[in-house]
Each structure stands twice: as structure tokens, then as C-alpha cells.
Amino acid sequence: xxxxxxxxxxxxxxxxxxxxxxxxxxxxxxxxxxxxxxxxxxxxxxxxxxxxxxxxxxxxxxxxxxxxxxxxxxxxxxxxxxxxxxxxxxxxxxxxxxxxxxxxxxxxxxxxxxxxxxxxxxxxxxxxxxxxxxxxxxxxxxxxxxxxxxxxxxxxxxxxxxxxxxxxxxxxxxxxxxxxxxxxxxxxxxxxxxxxxxxxxxxxxxxxxxxxxxxxxxxxxxxxxxxxxxxxxxxxxxxxxxxxxxxxxxxxxxxxxxxxxxxxxxxxxxxxxxxxxxxxxxxxxxxxxxxxxxxxxxxxxxxxxxxxxxx
Amino acid sequence: xxxxxxxxxxxxxxxxxxxxxxxxxxxxxxxxxxxxxxxxxxxxxxxxxxxxxxxxxxxxxxxxxxxxxxxxxxxxxxxxxxxxxxxxxxxxxxxxxxxxxxxxxxxxxxxxxxxx
Ligand SMILES: Cc1cc2nc3c(=O)[nH]c(=O)nc-3n(C[C@H](O)[C@H](O)[C@H](O)COP(=O)(O)OP(=O)(O)OC[C@H]3O[C@@H](n4cnc5c(N)ncnc54)[C@H](O)[C@@H]3O)c2cc1C
Numbered sequence: 001x002x003x004x005x006x007x008x009x010x011x012x013x014x015x016x017x018x019x020x021x022x023x024x025x026x027x028x029x030x031x032x033x034x035x036x037x038x039x040x041x042x043x044x045x046x047x048x049x050x051x052x053x054x055x056x057x058x059x060x061x062x063x064x065x066x067x068x069x070x071x072x073x074x075x076x077x078x079x080x081x082x083x084x085x086x087x088x089x090x091x092x093x094x095x096x097x098x099x100x101x102x103x104x105x106x107x108x109x110x111x112x113x114x115x116x117x118x119x120x121x122x123x124x125x126x127x128x129x130x131x132x133x134x135x136x137x138x139x140x141x142x143x144x145x146x147x148x149x150x151x152x153x154x155x156x157x158x159x160x161x162x163x164x165x166x167x168x169x170x171x172x173x174x175x176x177x178x179x180x181x182x183x184x185x186x187x188x189x190x191x192x193x194x195x196x197x198x199x200x201x202x203x204x205x206x207x208x209x210x211x212x213x214x215x216x217x218x219x220x221x222x223x224x225x226x227x228x229x230x231x232x233x234x235x236x237x238x239x240x241x242x243x244x245x246x247x248x249x250x251x252x253x254x255x256x257x258x259x260x261x262x263x264x265x266x267x268x269x270x271x272x273x274x275x276x277x278x279x280x281x282x283x284x285x286x287x288x289x290x291x292x293x294x295x296x297x298x299x300x301x302x303x304x305x306x307x308x309x310x311x
Numbered sequence: 312x313x314x315x316x317x318x319x320x321x322x323x324x325x326x327x328x329x330x331x332x333x334x335x336x337x338x339x340x341x342x343x344x345x346x347x348x349x350x351x352x353x354x355x356x357x358x359x360x361x362x363x364x365x366x367x368x369x370x371x372x373x374x375x376x377x378x379x380x381x382x383x384x385x386x387x388x389x390x391x392x393x394x395x396x397x398x399x400x401x402x403x404x405x406x407x408x409x410x411x412x413x414x415x416x417x418x419x420x421x422x423x424x425x426x427x
Contacts (some may be wrong), residue, residue, distance in 0.1 A: 011414075036414050041352050057351040062359060075414045092395060103408075126393040126410040135351040137391045138380065209392070 004301045006297045007092050007102035008073075008105070009080045011284045012038020014273025014290035015108035016064040021294030022106075023071030025306055030100060031068070031075045037061030038110050039237065039274070044134075049283050050061045060283075064147060080109075080244050083269070090268065103268065104297040107256060110274040111281075116148055119206030121233070128210025129231045133157035136148065136230070140165045145230035146213055147204070150199060154234035155179040155187045159233070162192050168195035169226060170195045171215055196224075204231055239275060251277060262293035270296055312363045313374045316344070318384050321377070324399070328388050336338045336400055341426035342373040343418075344398040346391050351411040354395045360415045364422070372426055399425045 007020050008015045009032030017158050022029045035194045040046065043057035053062055069075060082093040083105060087305045113131050115121060121129055130136040133147075145165045147158045150172035156179075170187070171250050175197035187193055202214040203224060207288050210231055217223045239254040249257045249265035256264055256271040260276065272278075272293035273286030298306045314320075322329060324338055336342075339359075344359055362363035365374040379386040379394055388397070393410050399421055401417045407425055 035353075036412065037353075040354070044352070056352060056355065058355040062356045066359075071414065075416045077413065077417050094426070123399065128392055128398070130393055132351075132353070132393075135348070135391050135395075138348065138350075138385070209390070285370060 001091070001101045002030075003089075003101045004028045005102070005301055006030075006104045006106060006221050006294075007032060007090070007100055008106045008108055009092065010108035010110055010273075010275070011036040011065070011285060012036065012076065012108060012110045012273065013040055013061070014038075014066060014110065014275075014286035014293070015289030016061075016068040018080060018106045018108060018272055018294040018297075019207060019290075021291050022297055023068065023073045025298045027301065029073040030102070031073055032069050032078050032080050032100070033075070034077070034112075036065050036075065036077075036081050039050070046283060062259075064287075070239035083247055085247065085266070088268075103271045106262075106284075106293045106297060107238070107241075107248070107264075107269065107271040107275055107289075108273050108293070110286070112240045113233075114216065114235045114238045116201055116233055116235065118201045118203055118207070120188070120210070121231075124204055124206060124210045124231070125217075127208065128206065128229055129156040129204060129233065131233050133160055133232050133234065136162050136232075137164050140230040142166050143229040144227055144230060145169070146201070146226065146228045147232045147234060149234035149236070150174070151178040151234065151236055152180060152183060152292070153236070154232075155183045157232050157234050158187050158193055159183070159190070161230075162190050164188075165230065166192060168193045169215075169228065171199050171201060172197055173200060173218065174198055185224075198223065199224075201231070204205070227233060235292065241250040261296050263296065268300055313345075313361050313376055315329055316375045316377050316382070316385070319331065321375075321385055322366075324373075325365070334405055335403065336406075338400070340373050341402055342375060342400045343416065343422075343426075344375045344377060346377050346379050346386060346389070346394055346396045346398075348378060348394055350380075350407060351394050355414055356412040357395050357397070360413075360418060363415065367421065395410060401426050 005027035032128040040057040047054040078094040084091045144167040262270040270293040273291040274281045
């Protein structure tokens with residue numbers, strides 16, 4: 001098993017900044033992440049990250065990434081699904097079966113796009129199922145599509161899709177929409193859009209690509225079959241920390257409880273950014289927290305606080 | 312240098328889908344093809360990495376890009392429904408595709424495992 005001084009779980013603003021700091025302190029660093037950039041990738045324009053006047057989120061995160069790896073951090077794509085404490089070290093297990101050993105762990109797994117959990121969702125990901133309407137909308141010209149969700153991102157996806165698709169079904173669990181009222185009103189008036197309230201996707205069907213969905217009315221349990229080639233999942237973000245089990249203390253929101261130095265209840269495991277109890281979930285805050293966690297990991301390994309350098 | 316392909320240059324350098332039924336790669340070096348669009352955020356993460364790789368692997372692999380907005384025909388030949396989609400084309404093998412942005416280290420790993 002490959003051994004590291006620190007294994008960082010999550011490659012968003014917090015994780016990449018932690019890696020920048022541990023890399024500069026010459027800690028052997030591994031970042032394990034499902035994607036690189038995290039939620040900040042989703043902002044078309046970030047205007048409140050100091051030092052960059054205004055920038056598309058992905059451009060900012062590309063800089064985070066190259067800066068983090070410049071100082072030696074290794075990156076592998078994967079999903080961590082367990083951490084085991086073995087003596088003084090920790091073993092991180094990935095869902096693909098790989099295992100890595102770390103003297104310290106920094107959990108910076110932020111928030112994760114929520115899944116609907118219907119059969120076909122994983123199988124057809126990228127073959128009709130999409131979680132990025134701005135990326136993929138144009139591939140559904142003259143097709144019928146389904147948008148799942150009731151928040152701003154779902155309504156914005158539906159509005160964008162009217163430029164391409166001929167029919168858009170907007171499926172939502174109830175008839176209360178979290179999206180801004182004016183957006184809801186505007187989208188409801190668009191003639192290609194049909195809102196299907198009190199409903200959920202039961203199954204996504206197809207052979208190689210999506211060709212239909214079963215939509216269940218939550219109250220009557222009646223199933224409606226709809227022809228569709230695209231399914232856009234826009235049901236927001238959730239904190240997924242259950243896989244950490246009782247290893248670290250979490251609160252009722254599933255946030256990992258930390259002190260003001262990113263220490264969790266488990267010595268040697270640190271948490272940073274949106275995944276932690278830190279208030280205000282923002283890119284700049286996650287970056288700062290990641291830096292702190294990196295320096296604390298150094299202190300844990302070397303027994304002395306890191307000298308702060310300005311070089 | 313990363314080269315942008317059109318339907319025409321694609322048929323010449325990669326695969327003549329109009330005349331061939333079975334996959335037959337026309338290039339002499341293995342290649343990577345990035346299907347992207349200007350409006351796609353994650354694609355912007357991939358683009359600078361490909362620029363670097365094309366410098367580092369000059370003479371070993373070719374790197375191409377296809378703008379799915381202007382080259383709709385190519386996007387539909389490959390049934391692209393999600394971008395970025397990255398194809399890795401080794402000599403004498405079927406192409407392998409990866410969906411979503413990859414970090415540089417993963418590109419390097421796949422180049423080693425699949426292409427060289
Ligand atoms: C649409 C939108 C717009 C926003 N706009 C702004 C803005 O304008 N300004 C601002 O400051 N903030 C904005 N935010 C908030 C900001 O994006 C977050 O606060 C910030 O991204 C948090 O960074 P993070 O590193 O803590 O977590 P994340 O960005 O969530 O990164 C977490 C990383 O961990 C990975 N991961 C998760 N689970 C695992 C696992 N089990 N194994 C491996 N990897 C895992 C994920 O793939 C991801 O890469 C916005 C958020 C959204 C969704």
C-alpha cells in the first residue's frame with residue numbers, strides 16, 4: 001500500500017489549498033477526489049474571491065489545481081468510501097478497491113450533487129443523464145427532456161433547454177418551488193415546459209441511450225411513461241459524510257465538528273471547508289480553512305507548529 | 312500543438328466514417344481527442360492541460376480538439392451527449408472514451424496505460 005504523510009479527500013477549494021500548504025511543507029501528499037474544482041466549477045462568474053476581479057469558476061479552480069500540484073501533491077480520481085484507523089495511521093479505501101495509507105487525513109469533501117437514486121441513473125450518466133445543463137443542453141436539439149428539481153438550478157436548466165429541446169417536463173416532488181418566484185412564473189409560461197408536480201422518477205429506461213422515463217405520482221402512485229432522451233438532474237447538493245461513520249463527530253446537519261484549528265474529534269484527522277461546521281460556505285473561506293488544516297497536519301506529524309513563510 | 316479538427320480534417324487524419332464501416336484509425340501516432348464547447352465550464356479545466364501535454368509528448372502522441380458547437384456532425388457520429396468527452400485512440404485498438412474533466416496526472420496515467 002502506498003504511504004503518504006497526508007491524504008486529502010476532496011479536490012475543491014479547501015482540499016487544493018490544503019495540498020498547496022502540505023506540498024510546500026514537503027509532506028508527501030495525495031489528493032483523492034471525484035472531481036477537481038468542486039462546487040466552484042458551477043459558478044459562471046465568481047466575483048467575491050479576492051485577488052481575481054471576476055472569473056469563471058472553472059478558470060479559478062484550474063489555477064488552484066496547477067498551484068497545488070506544482071509543489072508535489074499527487075492527484076487520483078476516485079471516491080473515498082471508508083477510513084480505517086490502523087495503529088497510528090489511517091487507511092483510506094476507495095470505491096474502486098484501491099487503498100492508501102496516511103499518517104494524517106484532511107477531509108475536504110464539501111457538498112456532493114444529490115442523486116435521485118432511480119434505476120438507470122448511473123448506467124445512463126453521460127448517455128442522456130446529465131448533471132450539467134449548461135454543458136449538455138445543446139445536445140438535445142429537438143428532443144424531449146426531463147428536468148428533475150424545484151430550485152433555481154432546475155428552473156434555469158428548464159429555461160435554457162427551451163432554446164434546444166422541443167418539450168421539457170419539469171418533475172418535482174411537490175408543488176412548492178424553492179426557485180425565485182419570478183423565475184418560476186417565467187418558466188411556467190413557456191409553452192414547451194410542462195410542470196409535473198408531486199412526482200418522482202421511478203426508472204430511467206433505454207438500451208444504449210436514454211429513451212424514456214417512468215414518472216410516479218407520489219400521492220396516487222400512478223405511473224406515467226414519458227418519452228425522453230435527456231434527463232437533467234438538478235436537485236441540489238447534500239453533505240455526504242455517513243461513510244465516515246463514528247470515526248469523527250458530526251452534527252445533526254451531517255457536518256464534521258471541528259475546532260478553530262480544523263481538528264476533528266479524531267486525532268490526526270482534520271476537516272476543512274463546506275464539509276465542516278465552519279460558518280459561511282464560500283470559496284474564500286474554504287481556501288483559508290484548507291490552509292489551516294494543511295498547517296495543522298504538518299504540526300501533527302512534526303510535533304511543532306509550522307514556521308510560516310512568506311517566500 | 313493542439314489541433315482543432317473539422318469534419319474534413321477528421322476524416323483525413325482520424326477516421327473516414329463516410330467510407331469505412333469498421334473503426335480504422337488513419338494516424339501514425341496514438342491520439343487524444345477532446346470534444347468540447349466554449350460554454351462548458353469543466354472543458355476549460357481540460358484545455359490548458361492538453362496544451363501542456365501536447366508539448367510534453369511531441370512526436371509520441373497527437374492531441375486534437377473538436378468544437379461540438381461548430382462540428383455537430385462529428386459530435387453526432389460519436390454520439391456525444393455530454394462534454395467534455397475525451398477519446399483515447401491507441402494504434403490497432405478501439406478508441407476508449409472518458410467523460411468529464413480529468414486532472415493532468417490521470418491523463419498521464421491513461422497515456423501510459425492505453426496509448427504508449
Ligand atoms: C451554483 C453555486 C454557486 C456558488 N457561487 C459562489 C460564489 O460566487 N462565491 C463563493 O465564494 N462561493 C460560491 N459558492 C459556494 C462555493 O462553491 C463553496 O463554498 C466551495 O466550493 C466549497 O469548497 P470546498 O472545497 O469546501 O468543497 P467543494 O467545492 O464541494 O469540493 C469538494 C470536493 O470533494 C470531492 N468529494 C466529495 N466527496 C468525496 C469522496 N467521498 N471522495 C473523494 N472526493 C470527494 C468533490 O468531488 C469535490 O471535488 C457557490 C456554490 C454553488 C453550488
